[in-house]
Amino acid sequence: MLSGVKAGLVSADVLRREQQELRKHERNNKHLEEESRHSETVFRDKSGRKRDLVQERLEQRQKAEAKSERDEQYAKWGKGLAQGRQQQQNVEDAIKEMQKPLARYIDDQDLDRMLREQEREGDPMADFIKKRKAKENKEKKEKPRYNGPAPPLNRFNIWPGHRWDGVDRSNGFEQQRFARIANKKAIQELAYKWSVEDM
Numbered sequence: 204m205l206s207g208v209k210a211g212l213v214s215a216d217v218l219r220r221e222q223q224e225l226r227k228h229e230r231n232n233k234h235l236e237e238e239s240r241h242s243e244t245v246f247r248d249k250s251g252r253k254r255d256l257v258q259e260r261l262e263q264r265q266k267a268e269a270k271s272e273r274d275e276q277y278a279k280w281g282k283g284l285a286q287g288r289q290q291q292q293n294v295e296d297a298i299k300e301m302q303k304p305l306a307r308y309i310d311d312q313d314l315d316r317m318l319r320e321q322e323r324e325g326d327p328m329a330d331f332i333k334k335r336k337a338k339e340n341k342e343k344k345e346k347p348r349y350n351g352p353a354p355p356l357n358r359f360n361i362w363p364g365h366r367w368d369g370v371d372r373s374n375g376f377e378q379q380r381f382a383r384i385a386n387k388k389a390i391q392e393l394a395y396k397w398s399v400e401d402m
Contacts, residue, residue, distance in 0.1 A: 357377050
């Protein structure tokens with residue numbers, strides 16, 4: 204049998220001897236059982252080396268923290284820095300407005316400034332103010348711009364420099380590209396019209 208005792212009909216001497224051997228075997232293995240009960244599990248990798256689980260957990264935590272920091276940075280960049288500043292400014296303005304009393308009187312400077320800055324349709328002075336602001340802005344140094352005949356289109360809608368003489372020295376790639384795009388669009392439109400023709 205699996206336990207090591209004989210099966211079937213056996214005498215009492217044989218049975219006693221087997222039980223003594225089993226007890227002796229158990230006594231010999233008792234210290235191994237105690238050692239194994241209080242021992243820690245040893246984890247090994249595919250090559251058979253012991254794994255340090257504490258160190259692995261620490262490394263995983265550090266990687267997760269670095270990844271979360273990087274994701275947070277990318278999320279911040281993805282939202283846009285100018286939009287973030289604008290949102291912060293809106294929050295500050297809202298807090299400032301909340302601290303003001305509910306009733307606003309005629310001598311409220313913020314309300315007066317806000318109403319003055321609004322542009323209304325049909326305002327006769329609006330054109331004068333726009334011209335004055337344009338003149339003030341013109342006094343600031345501006346970069347010179349090209350102001351000749353309309354330049355040929357390009358992929359990036361980049362305006363030529365102010366020293367451009369108006370001569371197109373390209374190899375014709377931009378025009379071919381625009382022609383291909385227009386041709387593709389026309390074919391798609393024709394295919395669509397043909398597909399819905401009998402509806």
